[in-house]
Amino acid sequence: MKKLNFGIISYAHPHALRFASTIAGGKQTKLVAISGDGSNSDIARGEAKKYGAKFYRNYEALLRDENVEAVYIAIETYRHKEIAIRAAEEGKHILLEKPIALNLRDADEVIRAARKAGVKLMLPFNPRFTEPLVKAKEMIDAGEIGPIEYIQTISENVKPPIFLQGLDMGWFLDASKSGGGGFMDTAPHGVDSLLWLTGDLPKKVYADIGAKIYGFPVDDIGTAVLEFRKGVLAVLTAGWGNPRGYSYGIEIKYYLVGREGFLDVRTAYPDFTVYQDRAEKIYWDRPDVRGIVSSFARAVLKDEEVPITGEDAKKNLAIILAAYESSRKGKTVKPRV
């Protein structure tokens, strides 16, 4: 069976570690090259050695490698546009870390470049690739809890250590590079789930987002109220609200209230807990990352539509940006979706 040859551009985002192991171990994928752009160049080099992939100091060299058919881009967000456009121009299919870009104009440019080059562009929003949420979606679509009325959801992470698994994540605390703090980091997951579960878009957003907890130069927690066109009301809390010592790393939950029943969907990743001086959840499987990589590879190999497009990601970003705007102005905002 034909395998898709992947290159990974940058280890700035810690997800690169998970994607590398999933791509390298995938039935349909092969990890052939890694570039060391941005933060954590030394880690990227070590990973290349570990997986027997070719190491490039910069992405331009990687993009010229004809063996590379697709790239997973995990560079700092502010460089998404520049690199995604170049990757498209070199004819590489693109799996681009979220958020798609810093602003909607840049998102448009990325989408346009991919379309023009005829390459696939996909964004990885994890929760919809997890089993509990897939099951919930099936039950909702089958009408088991009646029409959805209200969704309360959290997508949260722990206080971000500046060094995680040896990675320097300092850029997460620089809004000019990341676009925002905890809310920008984690809310896109919750938003994607809401769009997917409801099959609808919000007409109005109100949010309160701020640097409330740690005194970081970026926001660390926020809550948004989203009023959807067909009537669903949603409250999303996202950020880095979990203190050290909290046993969950990533915590993603949904409380789905239908007219005839409710679903309580808990943290999506299968885990066990280690109790020492503090409790720690170990995620022993990440079906979400496998699902993202395999659905992207399938879309490329069979020339099908990817499950999450650049347009989807742009709408997602528009909602996130509307939430930030609302919080800044203290007013409701109509997202540009």
Place this chain on the structure above:
Amino acid sequence: MELKVGVIGCGNIFNLAHKRALRGIEGIRIVACMDIDPERAREGAKEFRAKAFTSLDEFLDTEVDVVEVLTPTYTHAELVVEVLKAGKHVIVEKPIALTVEEGERMIKTAEKRDLHLFVGHVRRFDKRWIQMKEVIKKRNILPMHIRKAEVQNLPFPRDYWYWDENRSGGVAVDLGVHVTDFLRWFVESEPVSVYAVGKSIKEEARANGTFDHFIMIIKFEGGKTGIAEVSWAYPYPSRYGVFYHHVDIIGKNGRIRYTPLDTPVVGVAKANFEMPRFSPLLSTFPDAFERELRHFFKCIKGKEEPVVTAEDALIALKIAERAKESARKGEVVEV
């Protein structure tokens, strides 16, 4: 000194909570029970070997020091003002009144006559929240972002007064004041603005043109956020009226969470599924009412300082009232 106590309104909250609480409190005697329904007045009076009344004037002629007003919300203002004018201290169920304007009038009347006016914000006497508040203090948690949900499937028929916004204030006020007071109590800041969205989910709500599901985002001074979620429309089997609280407190130095799963419950597994239940209908533990009333009576005797005042109750109502305005306008409203 023994306080002579009269009760106006011998309905739901009297029978479910106050009756039992009053029986356990020392230093008081229930001498008069009034209800517009003679049967209920008689039943209530029988409990305490008190005198039964159906007329307010006759009731007020009796020698009582304190009157508990346990009637539907829309009657609070008129009754409380009457009772105060008759020179008696008042303990009234929450919400303090249907509107802020009414609440202000009640407070002014009490002040003018130098009488006590207490409002039954029973959450302040619930061991869970008292303990949680103590832990927050002791461990210096510094709450910044609090979500509190109080949700149930209201088991009353559509013509019951709860569903009539002109009589109960709707879920935004009836359950809303519990949560707005809780949030203000926990963040220890004053409200600045509120944004709210309401929904009418159940048939009873739609028929009455009121909300049965209501959320508020309240900005408090100091960059603190309160998220209130109140609902009468949670799709639990309504015959039990199961009442659930959720709390999630994110602070500068930690996080505290409370879910229904942390509450002692009796799980019931039968052929036809039933929800776990602990105290059907009641939103708190019975001892909270007893603690509340004992405290209010001690305040009246001058032995304790009130932990929650009529002014606190008024602010709780004010936030809920502004929230309703916000939901109507679809915009943020200053508090």
